[in-house]
Amino acid sequence: MFGGIGLAVAAALYEGAFWLTSQLQSYAELGDYLLRLGLSWLFLTFLSFLAFSGVVTALSTFFLADDLKLLLAAPVATRRLFLARFLRTVAQASWMVVIFLVPVLMGVASAKCVGPLFYLTAVMTITPFAVIPVAAGTAVTFILVNTFPARRARDLLMLMGLLFAGSLVILLRVIRPEQLLTVQSLPEVTDFFATLQSPVTPLLPSFWAGETLFAGLQGSHDLLHLSALWTTALGSIVIVSTASERWYFAGFSKSQEASKARFTKLRLLDSLAGALPLSPVRRQLLVKDLKIFLRDVSQWSQLLLLLALVLVYLYNFRVLDLERIPYMSGVLKNFYAFVNMGMAGFVMATVAVRFVFPAVSTEGAAFWIIRTAPVSLSDFLWSKFWTGLVPVFVLTEVLTIIGNEFLGVDPFLKVTTALAIGAMSFALVGLAISLGARYPRFGADPTQAAGSYGGVAFMVQAVLFVLVMVALVGWPSSLYLLGLVRRRPLTTAQEVLMIISFATAALLSAAIWLSSMRAGVRALQRMGE
Amino acid sequence: MIAIQSLVKRYGQFTAVDDVSLEVGAGEIHGFLGPNGAGKTTTLRMIAGLLKPTSGRILVNNHDLAVDPESAKASLGFIPDRPFIYEKLTAGEFLQFHAGLFGMHGNGVGSRVSEMLALFELGRWENELVESFSHGMKQRLVMSAAFLHRPRAIVVDEPMVGLDPRGARLIKDVFRKMAEHGVAILMSTHTLEVAQEMCDRISIILRGKIIARGTVDELRSIAGGGDAHLTEVFLKLTGGSGLQEIDEVV
Numbered sequence: 001m002f003g004g005i006g007l008a009v010a011a012a013l014y015e016g017a018f019w020l021t022s023q024l025q026s027y028a029e030l031g032d033y034l035l036r037l038g039l040s041w042l043f044l045t046f047l048s049f050l051a052f053s054g055v056v057t058a059l060s061t062f063f064l065a066d067d068l069k070l071l072l073a074a075p076v077a078t079r080r081l082f083l084a085r086f087l088r089t090v091a092q093a094s095w096m097v098v099i100f101l102v103p104v105l106m107g108v109a110s111a112k113c114v115g116p117l118f119y120l121t122a123v124m125t126i127t128p129f130a131v132i133p134v135a136a137g138t139a140v141t142f143i144l145v146n147t148f149p150a151r152r153a154r155d156l157l158m159l160m161g162l163l164f165a166g167s168l169v170i171l172l173r174v175i176r177p178e179q180l181l182t183v184q185s186l187p188e189v190t191d192f193f194a195t196l197q198s199p200v201t202p203l204l205p206s207f208w209a210g211e212t213l214f215a216g217l218q219g220s221h222d223l224l225h226l227s228a229l230w231t232t233a234l235g236s237i238v239i240v241s242t243a244s245e246r247w248y249f250a251g252f253s254k255s256q257e258a259s260k261a262r263f264t265k266l267r268l269l270d271s272l273a274g275a276l277p278l279s280p281v282r283r284q285l286l287v288k289d290l291k292i293f294l295r296d297v298s299q300w301s302q303l304l305l306l307l308a309l310v311l312v313y314l315y316n317f318r319v320l321d322l323e324r325i326p327y328m329s330g331v332l333k334n335f336y337a338f339v340n341m342g343m344a345g346f347v348m349a350t351v352a353v354r355f356v357f358p359a360v361s362t363e364g365a366a367f368w369i370i371r372t373a374p375v376s377l378s379d380f381l382w383s384k385f386w387t388g389l390v391p392v393f394v395l396t397e398v399l400t401i402i403g404n405e406f407l408g409v410d411p412f413l414k415v416t417t418a419l420a421i422g423a424m425s426f427a428l429v430g431l432a433i434s435l436g437a438r439y440p441r442f443g444a445d446p447t448q449a450a451g452s453y454g455g456v457a458f459m460v461q462a463v464l465f466v467l468v469m470v471a472l473v474g475w476p477s478s479l480y481l482l483g484l485v486r487r488r489p490l491t492t493a494q495e496v497l498m499i500i501s502f503a504t505a506a507l508l509s510a511a512i513w514l515s516s517m518r519a520g521v522r523a524l525q526r527m528g529e
Numbered sequence: 530m531i532a533i534q535s536l537v538k539r540y541g542q543f544t545a546v547d548d549v550s551l552e553v554g555a556g557e558i559h560g561f562l563g564p565n566g567a568g569k570t571t572t573l574r575m576i577a578g579l580l581k582p583t584s585g586r587i588l589v590n591n592h593d594l595a596v597d598p599e600s601a602k603a604s605l606g607f608i609p610d611r612p613f614i615y616e617k618l619t620a621g622e623f624l625q626f627h628a629g630l631f632g633m634h635g636n637g638v639g640s641r642v643s644e645m646l647a648l649f650e651l652g653r654w655e656n657e658l659v660e661s662f663s664h665g666m667k668q669r670l671v672m673s674a675a676f677l678h679r680p681r682a683i684v685v686d687e688p689m690v691g692l693d694p695r696g697a698r699l700i701k702d703v704f705r706k707m708a709e710h711g712v713a714i715l716m717s718t719h720t721l722e723v724a725q726e727m728c729d730r731i732s733i734i735l736r737g738k739i740i741a742r743g744t745v746d747e748l749r750s751i752a753g754g755g756d757a758h759l760t761e762v763f764l765k766l767t768g769g770s771g772l773q774e775i776d777e778v779v
Contacts (some may be wrong), residue, residue, distance in 0.1 A: 126658070280629050280633075280634045281629060281630060281632070282633065283629065284625070284628075284629025284630060285629075287626070288615065288618065288622075289625045291617065291618060291622065292615060292617040292618065295617040295658070296617055335725065339553050364613070365611075366614055366615050367611035368577075368579055368607075368609055368614045369614070369615075369674075370629070370630070371577075371578060371579050372577045372578055372579060372602060372605070372607045373602060373627075373630035373631060374598075374599040374600070374602040374603035374630070375600075375630050376599065377601070404744060519596070525713065526580040528579055528580045529580075529581045
């Protein structure tokens with residue numbers, strides 16, 4: 001299936017590049033200028049991506065990979081080890097860029113009707129282009145690891161990467177790119193492209209790559225920029241290889257040191273938990289889960305990206321201009337209330353599969369502590385449920401209530417959707433906890449649990465449940481709203497049907513919640529059989 | 530005390546533990562010996578409540594594990610062979626958490642935690658994350674947790690693995706003191722010197738069945754080995770080890 005999707009995306013990229021280049025060709029010199037600028041822009045984007053990817057990949061291949069202890073203990077020369085690892089780093093860091101570039105360049109080449117020599121030029125260009133930023137990234141990793149322990153450097157990078165991604169998402173949304181498509185904003189488009197040109201650009205490998213390929217597309221050669229690419233690539237390998245002889249082993253040795261404790265004093269958390277009306281056992285389970293979560297950057301850093309997406313989500317409702325179609329705005333607003341409810345349901349499912357589903361798996365190999373303690377597995381699982389429910393409930397209620405407020409929907413719908421989201425959060429958190437207990441992955445990385453069999457099974461069931469709930473709540477609400485629009489009171493039969501529909505939604509949620517929890521407890525009890 | 534009666538554990542057609550009965554009285558250190566795969570860890574994990582027996586009965590401090598698991602577990606301390614602990618908790622937090630699970634609360638918990646950390650020479654690591662601990666330190670932390678709630682019985686699987694000589698000495702002393710205070714200790718080990726030095730009685734298990742039980746002297750007489758070392762007795766009872774082949778291979 002994934003292969004099919006990949007081929008479809010490649011075909012779409014090829015078609016898109018072909019179509020765009022064909023369109024540009026009808027503008028003669030301007031078209032060529034834009035194509036040249038486009039290539040430069042494309043490679044500039046990849047340059048930064050490859051440099052960042054190089055840093056992260058080098059950290060893994062040079063310092064954290066499991067086979068390193070074996071390789072470093074073997075009689076292998078440092079330079080040979082470096083070259084082998086560097087090759088792997090380049091391949092791992094750049095495969096996505098290459099896969100993206102192949103159909104794009106093929107599309108451009110087909111549109112320009114160039115000969116096979118262009119493809120050779122493309123290979124000769126992309127190879128050194130990938131090596132240069134990855135070498136720079138590897139050098140940065142060497143510096144980072146010699147400054148911080150590798151595990152701390154990994155956390156730092158993960159955080160930086162997610163902050164970068166989160167800011168990018170917010171920035172891209174707030175500049176409102178849809179406005180660039182309006183005729184009035186044409187001057188801004190040319191300004192936008194103008195900003196891409198700066199005095200520094202010709203000194204970057206992305207510019208050299210763009211120029212070499214552009215020359216290839218014109219049927220000529222740009223040996224100057226091609227030479228610049230190759231000499232820089234080979235030079236950077238020599239420099240980083242020399243640096244590795246001096247710094248690599250020192251860094252690797254340092255990477256074996258444990259990171260210092262972070263947030264070791266979480267007294268405030270202890271005090272807050274102490275104030276909650278919980279049994280000592282449940283309080284300890286809650287405090288333990290929160291401390292482990294807060295101290296594991298890989299766990300909470302993804303919340304930053306989630307926060308960015310939530311802000312974008314709410315911003316979209318804020319800028320939704322429904323007043324442009326006044327006669328429809330009332331109906332549309334109320335229709336969007338259900339879109340909002342469905343979206344909040346999907347957000348809930350996504351958050352639950354990432355943060356709630358792995359709740360049992362995060363116990364890992366230490367689960368024996370719970371199982372040998374005088375704590376019932378039911379108490380344990382319910383504690384996990386409440387710990388997962390509170391953030392999911394608050395997040396999705398906030399999304400729904402603020403979204404509906406921005407839309408200005410009918411008060412009846414505000415209450416109905418808020419109640420429905422509340423019921424859905426109980427059901428979906430219960431389902432996630434239960435499937436997490438039935439298909440635990442104690443030895444695996446909890447951040448990867450969403451892709452496991454249980455995670456996929458949860459997502460399928462969660463999506464179906466959300467759709468059913470939207471139908472069960474949406475249909476009676478539409479009856480009510482139509483009655484309001486037509487200024488006609490509801491018939492008794494309609495009122496009964498509405499009550500049945502709402503009651504079915506509530507019962508369905510309660511049934512999924514409670515039966516899931518029971519199944520989860522039974523699965524935990526069966527573990528010892 | 531710990532009592533197991535006719536304990537059986539089957540995995541499909543394979544019987545890992547076959548009709549094992551055993552009793553460890555208050556104040557007794559009972560060694561549980563056997564070759565790899567004999568059924569020692571399976572038996573201990575059933576007593577700890579990690580595995581459900583196919584049949585048989587387990588009593589801890591007179592509480593039936595199947596009928597009243599929480600009371601049975603509350604009077605037991607379990608020390609597994611591999612010390613997996615929550616890596617992102619500090620040593621102090623782990624013990625506080627453990628105390629909470631065993632229903633300990635109030636002002637006395639903090640001082641008990643400090644007392645156990647001091648006893649197992651981990652006091653200066655109280656606020657360090659477990660992820661920075663060596664294997665031996667983790668093992669000592671697990672032991673301090675097992676004794677934290679003043680259990681009446683201890684089940685311990687391979688206590689000396691990963692411990693330095695000082696740590697091993699410390700553990701032996703702690704076990705003896707606990708036994709003097711009436712704690713029943715059931716200990717599996719491959720280190721026969723430790724068993725010979727510490728255990729009041731020893732049970733030897735082979736292919737899921739107890740094949741011999743008694744004091745070291747009683748085992749010697751069963752094996753017919755005069756005043757042989759426990760290693761000789763063990764090898765004789767469990768069918769030797771093919772040591773004669775080593776020379777040929779080397």
